[in-house]
Amino acid sequence: MKSSDLDYKLPESLIAQYPAEKRDASRLMIIDRNSGRIQLDVFENMPDYLNPGDCLALNDTRVIRARLHGRKETGGAVEIFLLQELSDGGWSALVRPSAKVRAGAKILFPAGLEAVVAETLPGGKRRVFFNGEQVISRLEEAGEIPLPPYIHRKESDHNDTTRYQTVYSKHPGAVAAPTAGLHFTENVFRKLAAAGIEKAYLTLHVGYGTFKPIQADRLSDHQVDQEEYIFPEETAQKLNDTRHCGHKVVAVGTTCTRVLESCYSDGKYSGGNGSTDLYIFPPYTFRAVDVLQTNFHLPRSSLLALVCAFAGRELLMDAYHLAIKEQFRFYSYGDVMLIR
Structure with a gap:
């Protein structure tokens, strides 16, 4: 597959320069991989699209003032x-x-x-x-919170100190936020709990390489940077129990996806600490992730390559074109999709 297959044209006006007024007011796109159906909603209703017994895997890294x-x-x-x-x-x-x-x-x-x-x-x-x-x-x-290079501000905004962190951030070490998690609120977590949907935590300290574009002509010639992770035994056991009971593991973000896929072998998740340079691009067979929640990513990025591998390129590009038509907001402070 060529890197040019990850190109799309995005109006600059759709690159979110500020977060939504309320975290869970972000728009939500739901993609069904089997039927190809695409639905539009708001993130506050995300729990409606999961089932009791499913388990979210959340990255609790915290962005440092780098x-x-x-x-x-x-x-x-x-x-x-x-x-x-x-x-x-x-x-x-x-x-x-x-x-x-x-x-x-x-x-x-x-x-x-x-x-x-x-x-x-x-x-x-x-x-x-x-x-x-x-x-x-x-x-x-x-120090200052390091915003992504595509956010251009005439003046800094003190709200970034909270809004460029997830509400569950805990372990300092990242220089970029795990943006798929920025939409969660205590209200959404209450809804998830009421619906019988579980959550578990891991840590991957997101590095600046997350913004590195794919410059090689072929996706297979690209490399991603090493990033350190902590995958607790408790989380591994909870996800194993989820799968054993016939429920689904929901990776919140590409960072969680890379940790889960790195720590899964012989049909089970295994806890541990380490670093991963796992680079996921089509074709790739996912073993550890059943559902993926993720923001809308830059063209020719390793993040977009991962999501294409999960959803299928044709369906994902259809979704991106619809998002542009519907004026969704893109990138770190933008809207979000749930791929089932």
């Missing part, structure tokens, strides 16, 4: 975008302007946070070391 604006000791402005904490206590990061920041340069940030920029890493990244400990908690004062 974007930092500081100055060199000489006064020059520097931006550091943290990508991943490294085993030596440092971080891999994007530094701008990297060419003007020599190895060993000290960068000063608000709240007394300081960093030393070290050597260049593969892919143009830099290794960065901070003064002191508990860096993630100190970022709460010194």
Whole structure:
């Protein structure tokens, strides 16, 4: 399959720059893979499309304030975008302007946070070391929530600190939100519980590579970045019980999908911690996911490739064209689909 098969034309006006006023007021598209039927609704009614005994798998990662604006000791402005904490206590990061920041340069940030920029890493990244400990908690004062590159704002919006997090976010470490989960509210969770629909949690710290486009002509020549995950034994057992009772596992987002597929073998889910670079594209036989909830994704992205593999390219492209016709909102702050 070629990367050009994942192309579609999207009016720029449909790229959501802000979230819906209410999380669960996002529009919902329901796709039935067997019949090809497509329905339109709002997310508040999502529980109506699942069955008692089904179980949601939710990614409870929390987005850190990974974007930092500081100055060199000489006064020059520097931006550091943290990508991943490294085993030596440092971080891999994007530094701008990297060419003007020599190895060993000290960068000063608000709240007394300081960093030393070290050597260049593969892919143009830099290794960065901070003064002191508990860096993630100190970022709460010194850093900013890193919004996706296609969100263009004249001014920052303080609501992003809450709206670019799921209501169940718990474990800090992501630099991008698991956006399929942004639509959930306590009201929706109450409806799910009343309908007998279960939920279980896993953690995958979403990396900046989630925005990396597929540049190869063939999908098979693309690679995705490693991302760390925690798949609790309790969650694995709950999902095994769900399947054993004849019910369905609902992956909330492509991040959950990659963890579930990575941790499923010999007919069962197995808990554990690790990292995955699983890249799912057509044709692919899903073993661990029965239903997928996901937002609308960028053309030529690994996320869109995964959803095409799950729904089938022709049906999914029909759905995307309908979404455009119906003025659905796209990407991270946009609307959502449920593929059954």
